[in-house]
Structures are given as structure tokens and as C-alpha cells.
Amino acid sequence: MTTGSRREARERALSLLYEAELKDQAPAELLGELPVDPDPFAAELVRGVGAHQVDLDEVIARFAIDWALDRMPVVDRNVLRLAVFELLHRPDTPVGAVISEAVELAKRYSTEDSGRFVNGVLAGIAAARDDGTLAVPST
Secondary structure, three states: OOHHHHHHHHHHHHHHHHHHHHOOOOHHHHHHHOOOOOOHHHHHHHHHHHHHHHHHHHHHHHHOOOOOHHHOOHHHHHHHHHHHHHHHHOOOOOHHHHHHHHHHHHHHHOOOOHHHHHHHHHHHHHHHHHHOOOOOOOO
16 A cells, blocks of 8 residues: 555545544444445554544543643544554554654644644654553554
8 A cells, every 4th residue: 555545544534533523423333334435444544443442542631731632623632543543553554654644634634733732642652652651552
């Protein structure tokens, strides 16, 4: 899969996670209702975020200093979920690529300050993962 198609898959995954949250629907349920299946990588990301959302939200809350998850813009929250899922559950994806893509999505679809916010949270999570202070799930 090329970088461009991974970028597009992440963008599609973000839109599906956003839609699922607005509809108060499980991401996997939303995927099941689509008339056309999304890119396999996008579907994997959406399913993964849905399956691990509670744990992902706990990690985000730990590193989003002075920001309650429910007070974040919906796009920022879902960009972070998507990126943290990749950081913790997709060790084959380079950390720099995950953070860069997340920052770009936040800049494009959220507030003026979202890129910096997302970058700061993800940098903290990646550093904690790498130095062993954040446990990486085995599955």
C-alpha cells in the first residue's frame, strides 16, 4: 500500500469514527451498514479504535494535560484515538508517520490550535511507549 493510500485510508477512518460518534453508534456497527466497504486499512483502523476505545481514551486522558476528553473537539478526540491505536497496536507503522498524519488531519479538519495540541499529546504518548512507562498491549 502506498503512502498516499494510507493517508486516504486514515482520512476515511477519521470520517467514519466521527460519524459513529455523532450517531452514538459503535464503529463496527457503522461499518456493517455501509453500502460499500472502505479500504481494508481504514476498516482495520475503525474496528481497532472501536474495540479498544476505552483503553485509548484512558491513555489520551493521561497525556492530554488539563483537557477532559469530552471537552475536546470531536475531530481532535477521534484523530487522537486513531493515532494512539496505531502507536500501541500497529508496531509496523513508523511513529513519525503516525504523528505526522495525525497532525495534518487535525490541522485540516479541526481548530487552528489542533495540530499543536495533537502533536504534543502524541509526542508524550510515543515517548512514554518508547521508554517503557506506557505499557504496550500484546495484542
